[in-house]
Amino acid sequence: MNDTINIQKKPSKFKKFLNSTWTYLSKPQNFLLVLLGIFISLFVLIPLFSVIKDTFVIHEGATGEDIGDNIAGSLSFYSWTKLLFGTYAKKIFWKPLANTLLMSLLSCVFAVLFGGIVAYLITRTNLKFKKYISSIFIFPYIMPQWTLAMVWKQLFDSMEVTGTTNGIFARYFGIIMPQWWVAGLFPCALVLGLHYAPFAYILIGGIFRNMDANLEEAATILNTPKWKIFSRVTLPMVTPAILSTVLLVFSSAMGSYPVPHYLGYAKGFEFTTLATQYQDLNVNSPAMSSIISVIMIVIGVSILLVNQKATSGRKQYTTVTGKSGQISHVNLGKVGKYVVAVILIIFTAFTSIYPIISFGLETFCANPHDYSSLTLKWWISKEHGIENGMYGQLGILFNKDIWNAFGGSVLVAVFGALCAGTIGTLVGYCVSKNRRSKFANYVNGVSFLPYLLPSISVGAAYFVFGSALGIWDTYLLLILVGTIKYIPFASRSSLNSMLQLSGEIEESAIIQDTPWIKRMVKIVIPIQKSSILSGYLLPFITGMRELTLFMMLCTDTRLATLQIGYFDEMGLYAFSSAINLILIIFILVTNEVINKVTGASLDKGIGG
Secondary structure, X not given: OOOOOOOOOOOOHHHHHHHHHXXXXXXXXXXXHHHHHHHHHHHHHHHHHHHHHHOOEOOOOOOOHHHOOOOOOOEOOHHHHHHHHOOOHHHHHHHHHHHHHHHHHHHHHHHHHHHHHHHHHHHHEOOOOHHHHHHHHOHHHHOOOXXXXXXXXXXXXXXXXXXXXXXXXXXXXXOOOOHHHHOOHHHHHHHHHHHHHHHHHHHHHHHHHHOOHHHHHHHHHOXXXXXXXXXXXXXXXXXXXXXXXXXXXXXXXXXXXXXXXXXXXXXXXXXXXXXXXXXXXXXHOHHHXXXXXXXXXXXHHHHHHHHHHHHHOOOOOOOOOOOOOOOOOEOOOOOHHHHHHHHHHHHHHHHXXXXXXXXXXXXXEOOOOXXXXXXXXXHHOOOOOOOOOOOOOOOHHHOHHHHHHHHHHHHHHHHHHHHHHHHHHHHHHHHHHOOOOHHHHHHHHHHHHHHHOOHHHHHHHHHHHHHHXXXXXXXXXXXXXXXXXXXXXXXXXXXXXXXXXXXXHHHHHHHOOOOHHHHHXXXXXXXXXXXXXXHHHHHHHHHHOOOOOOOOOOOOOOOHHHHHHHHHHHOOHHHHHHHHHHHHHHHHHHHHHHHHXXXXXXXXXXXX
């Protein structure tokens, strides 16, 4: 009798692949990770590739001997050659590039100095009024970027230097400031430095706050001079925070459009940057403007790589005795602690409180900066006439264009924040669950990429992308670009908090067959509520005051921030000041309500 041998057929490689894929995707965090990876790749990388391709396209109206036989729509190095090596290359590219790099670098210096000094005083000294100073110091970042630029103009403009209306110093004190102070590199860099000083304050202040006092105490016991302790112990500890500040400030300042736009012009003088040059070239030479945006992207990514190289090899400082619970405070003296506090209060009053007062007063001035004659017509006028100086506009309270634009800003900010917050939270959750996965690291890296790119470059990429899809000048495009740009806010906040969440908490719910959605709603979200909320709220506040990102994607009537430039060009400075005032008050009130309801605060944990 022959034994029957059953030979079981081995599954094919394709079937094994299907089984392993099904097993992988059956886990919600893996399935979501794949979907998020596809979505983010499409809406981050494709617009970037679109703008890169646009640099080689011959557009209608392009002329020149080196264009050869190329016709509109064909690909060529014509625009690259003309921008980098053409007759006017020095004026339209190399000089703006040098100005941009100098302005960004000087902005970093101002931001680190201002923010770092205040962080040290708040965390490491016996300074008085810390809570007030800490809270008010972050106001310039919460407010629109161009706020301080417009205040600078109101203070220092003069007929003699800028050819515009006399500012407060020229009108009331007869002080004519020199051109280098009023317009150009110095005021642009100083204003941007003040705007981004809260970056340095938060990052450096966090390290100062948690620094081990034993490190400095050990050096003091060895009779080490204070200057040497600071240079050899304190400074190396805060170096990573300084480098992170430089990365954030440099990339943000490089893409700034409103500040050099407002502070870059005087009589016979023009301070151009890559951002302002992009705007000038975008109408007549779109390919060259795309080249500028690509170069700005390359610079931003290069700064990131340099930052990573510098921080990856830094020295580590440890102590045998462990972490001390004390923070060594420098004694400023009985009088010094009040004098320094008063100086900081005056300084922060100029950067945080004065802009609100200034814009408010400007809306009542019959003539710009003239506080001797006040009027309510800018607010309550119901006439369309031109003879009253309002150029056919109704008063601010009755002007539908202003309130429609403000509603548009709220709409874009709300939906952009909802989308960015949700996607960013899910990215953080999925990456934390797959932290050793190469694909998870890829999704995490691509989702953070838009934050490192200048806003004007992201806007340029979506200008090309949106125009190709036929969605230019729609709220859909504004919400989409806002979502992509602000995903990093939520993803980083979510990832940092999710990594602290023990896997055992969710595993116990899995054992009881609790669905994934219920686990998220009942367990994960309540535990990490504060971090998740910040992932929604920061994009909302940022979206409300955004200008550079949106300025090429729609007309002036869509957003309140875009109407400011429109009314400035018309000479209706009371209207632009009113829009600034409305935005600032709305953002500050929203931020305060958020702080009261959620307990979240930018300066929390630093000493405020």
